[in-house]
Amino acid sequence: MNVDEHLHWEEEIKQELTYLEGISQKRRLVTTKYAERPWLIINGCKMLNLASNNYLGLSGDQRLVYAAAAAAHTYGAGATASRLIVGNHPLYSEVESVLINWKKDESALVVNSGYTANIGVISALMRRDDVVFSDKLNHASIVDGVILSRAKHQRYRHNDLNHLEALLKKASPHKRKLIVTDTVFSMDGDMADLEGLVLLKERYNAILMVDEAHASGIYGESGQGYTHHVKLQDKIDIKMGTFSKALGSFGAYITGEKWLIDYLTNRMRALIYSTALPPAVLGAAKAAVEIVQEDEACRTVLKKNAAYFRKLLTDFGFHICGSQSQIVPVLIGRNEDTIRFAQRLQEEGIAAIPIRPPTVPENEARIRFTVTAEHSKEDLDWAVKTTAHVGKEMGVIA
CATH class of the missing domain: 3.40.640.10 (Type I PLP-dependent aspartate aminotransferase-like (Major domain))
Structure with missing residues (x-):
């Protein structure tokens, strides 16, 4: 491969990264501590962990x-x-x-x-x-x-x-x-x-x-x-x-x-x-x-927590995509709005992940909440109240 060919493919890849940045689809790795717990630390900030798949708390x-x-x-x-x-x-x-x-x-x-x-x-x-x-x-x-x-x-x-x-x-x-x-x-x-x-x-x-x-x-x-x-x-x-x-x-x-x-x-x-x-x-x-x-009791707590969280979000007017489980998405729509919503949640102390295309269809970007058996009722109440505050601020709910 000559120098011109190398520069050509390198430039193409860099342009693709720039394109992903422009449509709010560029991903980055973020160092996270204590992800096995209900509260974790991202970039030195303590946040309620609503992004983990550790549904029964067994990882810790x-x-x-x-x-x-x-x-x-x-x-x-x-x-x-x-x-x-x-x-x-x-x-x-x-x-x-x-x-x-x-x-x-x-x-x-x-x-x-x-x-x-x-x-x-x-x-x-x-x-x-x-x-x-x-x-x-x-x-x-x-x-x-x-x-x-x-x-x-x-x-x-x-x-x-x-x-x-x-x-x-x-x-x-x-x-x-x-x-x-x-x-x-x-x-x-x-x-x-x-x-x-x-x-x-x-x-x-x-x-x-x-x-x-x-x-x-x-x-x-x-x-x-x-x-x-x-x-x-x-x-x-x-x-x-x-x-x-x-x-x-x-x-x-x-x-x-x-x-x-x-x-x-x-x-x-x-x-x-x-x-x-x-x-x-x-x-x-x-x-x-x-x-x-x-551990049937742990499964029961998880299902109870998930049902409670879904009802609270629905009562506030969020679109939760027909969720019936511990995975509770909140539909936002545009990539840039979804990223901003996730940023605002993190600023308020909630770790929840923005999910964008190609993982989901175009214009169906969302915040993906995951509830665990280790979340307390107080955790969930505060999370929904905070999410509703951000939702109203950004015009996602009335």
């Missing part, structure tokens, strides 16, 4: 901390290799056994992250010219998995099963078909219609995969997820979830029939070519699954 739970430390002390700091070489240390089988008993499934596979799980499963199962039907509000990792698979990507309107069925009718009966959805949507906080999706899956001979990242640990009799909450776990072919949100640790899991897990072990490139998780991570994950099964 000393039982997880001790389990992680014990695992590191016993097995070392790193896995040293991928699972298929020598990285499959004993804790993997222990965590997968706990998962099988918890989820009441035939088999389980632990992988490095929710992103790894989604791109890995979809790209392993689907082939060129197969068809993936994906809710328009699904996580980016699902979209990227479809791209990697080279399958045809059919995106149906959010929770619109009539649109999904119209797309399924057009698909060749000879092609492999996968329907994939979040169960709790990460940006709107609403739920998928799993009963309707199961009916369509059976009617059109499709595979059904669900992403339980924001439902694991919260819904179901023992926190198994939303599929168990609606008692459809035996009708869904592939269940994915994460340890990194309500379960307070890191990593992800896939559960299903034994043949499926065997196939993924042999064909899932994201598993085969990734170094295994450190022992400390698996020690904490195992402890989290064991704890959450017994």
Whole structure:
């Protein structure tokens, strides 16, 4: 590459950064302390933490901390290799056994992250010219998995099963078909219609995969997820979830029939070519699954807090995008207004994150609040009062 060519691509990249700055879509990393707590510190300022996915407060739970430390002390700091070489240390089988008993499934596979799980499963199962039907509000990792698979990507309107069925009718009966959805949507906080999706899956001979990242640990009799909450776990072919949100640790899991897990072990490139998780991570994950099964009270507090917070915001006139969960967005609209709203909240002492395109559609930028079981009623009252003050100041509510 000559000097002129180097300057050309460098200038193009700098211009793209300038463009992102101009449309208020340039992101920056911000150092945060105590994010595992209800109150955190950003840039030296103490703020109410309404941005964390630590829904049950387990990230700071000393039982997880001790389990992680014990695992590191016993097995070392790193896995040293991928699972298929020598990285499959004993804790993997222990965590997968706990998962099988918890989820009441035939088999389980632990992988490095929710992103790894989604791109890995979809790209392993689907082939060129197969068809993936994906809710328009699904996580980016699902979209990227479809791209990697080279399958045809059919995106149906959010929770619109009539649109999904119209797309399924057009698909060749000879092609492999996968329907994939979040169960709790990460940006709107609403739920998928799993009963309707199961009916369509059976009617059109499709595979059904669900992403339980924001439902694991919260819904179901023992926190198994939303599929168990609606008692459809035996009708869904592939269940994915994460340890990194309500379960307070890191990593992800896939559960299903034994043949499926065997196939993924042999064909899932994201598993085969990734170094295994450190022992400390698996020690904490195992402890989290064991704890959450017994802690119904914590799940009850979370749901009560979330319902209370949603009602207060709605009563003030905020648009919360149909949220039914602990994820409570407040729709603002334009990127620059949303960033300013988030800045004003931080100035008032609330950490809440502005979500902008491409994560959400154009002109649907929002503040994404997340409620946890560790928030007090006083925390939530103050947060809503402060948010309403900013909302009136900026003309978002009357």
